[in-house]
Amino acid sequence: MFDFVTKNKRLIQIVLAIILIPFAFFGIDSYFRFTDTARTVARVGDYRITQQEFSQALRERQDTLRRVTGGQLDAAVLDSPELRYATLEGVIQRRLLLDRALRSGMTLSDAQLQRIIGELPVFRDESNQFSFARYQQFLKAEGMTSAMFEARMRQDMILQQLSGAYNGGAFVSRSVTERLARLSEERREVSHYTIAADKFLGEVRLGEDAARKHYEANPAEFQVPEQVRVEYVVLSLESLLAQVQVDPAEVRAQYESRRARFEVKESRQASHILIGVDSTAGADAGEKARARADDLYKRLAQKPAAFAELARQHSQDPGSAARGGDLGFISRGSMKDVPEFEEALFKLKPGEISAPVATRHGFHIIRLTSVQAAQVKPFEEVRGEIERELKQQLAARRFAEAADQFNNAVYEQSESLKPAAELIKAAPQASGWITRGRAEPAVLGSPKLLAAIFSDEVVKSRRNTEAIEVAPGTIVAARVIEHKPAAMQPFGEVRAGIEKRFALREAAKLAAQEGARQLGELRQGKSVAAAWSAPQLVSRAEGKGVGEAVVRQAFRADVTKLPAYAGVENPQGGYTVLRVTRVQEAASIPAERRQAFGEALRQVLGQEAFSAYVASLKQKAEVTINKVELERGQ
Known part of the structure; x- marks a missing residue:
């Protein structure tokens, strides 16, 4: 269902525009930890959302926004009240849904969870097998234990079950689908012309004191914010990592002492033919499937080389049938959900074909193609990986030691950053002018660092800020070297801009009035001297160069009588007048297009039902928010 939405975004936008159904999405972007002594940001029934939990969710959302915007997002946005409230709303909704799901008996077994994690591409190696080493690297990079990650995955899967029940269960009648599909496929022939505001600038007369009055009534609009220039020093784990050198003998010693870690288990390349059994169809279906599998096995006994051909013809596993039944390489423990299959596979010899093996999926005829023996990866193959790990460990230790010394130097010698810079063998850097809401480079954009930079002690006394962690593994200290207080721009500098803006605004009003007058005459059947554009046959999805606002207005126009006229500011x-001269309805709707509309409608209705369900849970639950803690931060 979600794949469908991704591939048909424009289609869903059209459906939304037609039926005007509002719905809200909810965020699933945090996992839960509870500490009795932690400060409470909100309560959901008896459950307390702690400051620690909220801060984790906020950091995750901030990191996501940084990645999406390439670090160009205004620092003030990342710690805005709107973002904090939206994040807390996501945590509250997640808590409500998890509580309801667990009360309803929704669970995920350990075996199911293991299979889901094992199938995630991020943990697969070059041979498409689950890599425990990659799993461990991922956990380390995310700062999580396996228990934390598995708890989060379990919760996410349970929530998907709950949301899936709504997203996949909506009913849409054929007649509604057909009607909406036809509305979407309808085309209208449109031409238009625009009355530009610039034409009326000569008619605009502004009061002599209009600009001055606006200037005096809106001082905030012309306020130049407080600005500073700073020098700063950055201590980063990344810079230390570049300086670290590892003894080759230590790399070899690590390899020898941890050879088991680099062991590659025996894996077997297998193919199968699956004859499925419907678990609800009764015993007769099972017997028929068994007989069919036995018959195929007898044929293979006479002609083993026909395995791939028979798999393509008869196997009911769509994932492997097209490949002649090939499943790739399988290692022990990777098929715990079908242990009978794995047990039979590891008893075979290369080229051997098993008798039908019964599992919960049906009957499998298995062929062992080849065997990759267990082995330890050669030292040269893993040396780079070991070196990186040792460097990271050593750099982390040095960073922890340097951070303490750096912090002390910044605090104890607060009139200068040079001692702290010399300590980490770096030179202080200078910034350009920065404000409380915007700073370049990005390392200065931390809301906490900006708050420290603009504090009275740092601005007036020219003291160092404290050493502040602006990102994991990055600490910054700064001091102000130049300061400009907030000030009003002189009226003489902004007067021309104000007058130009006012003149354009008044000219736009005159253009709209003239446009409305001409539209009225056209609707009365009168002619208007205008340079109409060439007619274009457009649809809701394809504007063909016609502006979106014009297309939208064209499809709102009453076309019971043609030509039909409409206008839009x-x-x-300026003002655009448009004319619809022809309506072309779809002769027929292709089946796949109709099906796509049905899926889109079900998705929209399912989302609305799910949003209503979330709203009802919130209404029934006792939810309280501690605004002081919410706004306090970490």
């Missing part, structure tokens, strides 16, 4: 100023 332009955001940039």
Whole structure:
């Protein structure tokens, strides 16, 4: 269902525009930890959302926004009240849904969880097998234990079960689907012309004191924010990592002492033919499937080389049938959900074909193609990996030691950053002008660091800020070297801009008035001297160069009588008059297009039902928010 939405975004937008169904998405972006002594940001029934839990969720959302915007997002946005409230709303909704799911008996077994994690591409190696080493690297990078990650995955899967029950269960009638599909496929022939605001600038007369009055009534609009220039020093784990050198003998010693870690288990390349059994169909279906599998096995006994051909013809495993039944390489323990299959496979010799093996999926005829013996990866193959790990460990230790010394130097010698810079063998860097809401480079954009930089002690006394962690593994200290207080721009500098803006605004009003007048005459059947554009046959999805606002207005126009006229004000100023001269309805809707609309509608209705369900849970639950803690931060 979610794949469908991704591939048909434009289609869903059209459906939304037609039926105007509002719905809200909820965030699933945190996992839960509870500490009795922690400060409470919110309560959901008896459950307390701690400051620690909220801060973790907020950091995750901030990190996501940084990645999406390439670090260009205004620092003030990352710690805005709106983002904090939205994040808390996501945590509250997740808590409500988890509580309801668990009360309803929704669970995920250890075997199911293991299979899901094992199938995640991020943990697969070059041979498409689960890599425990990659799993461990991922956990380390995310700062999580396996228990924390598995708890999070379990919760996410349970929530998917709950949301899936709504997203996949909506009913849409054929007639509604057909009607909406036809509306979407409808095309209208549109031409238009624009009355530009610039034409009316000569008619605009502004009061002599209009600009001055606006300037005096809106001082905040012309306020230049407080600015500073700073020098700063950065201590980062990344820079220390570049300086670390590892003794080759230590790399070899690590390899020898941990050879078991680099062991590659025996794996077997297998193919199978699956004759499935419907678990609800009764004993007769099982017997028929068994007989069919036995018959195929007898044929293979006479002609083993026909395995791939028979798999393509008869196997009911769509994933492997097209490949002649090939399943790739399988190691022990990777098929715990079908232990009978794994047991039979590891008894075979290369080229041997098993008798039908019964599992919960049906009957499998298994062929062992080849065997990769267990082995330890050669030292040269893993040396780079071991070196990186040792460097990271050594750099982390040095960073922890340097951080303490750096912090002390910044605090104890607060009139200068040079001692702290010399300590980490770095030179202080200078910034350009920065404000409380915007700073370059990005390392200065931390809300906590900016708050420290603009504090009275740092600005007035020219003291160092404390050493502040602006990101995991990155600590920054700064001091102000130049300061500009907030000030009003002189009226003489902004007067021309104000007058130009006012003139354009008044000219736009005159253009809209003239446009409305001409539209009225056209609707009365009168002619208007205008340079109409060439007619274009457009649809809701394809504007063909016609502006979106014009297309939208064209499909709102009453076309019971043609030509039909409509008008729309332009955001940039001016007025566009449009004419619809022809309506072309779809002759027929292809089956796949109709099906796509049905899926889109079910998705939309399912989302609305799910949003209503979330709202009802919140209404029934006793939810309280501690605004002081919410706004306090870490």
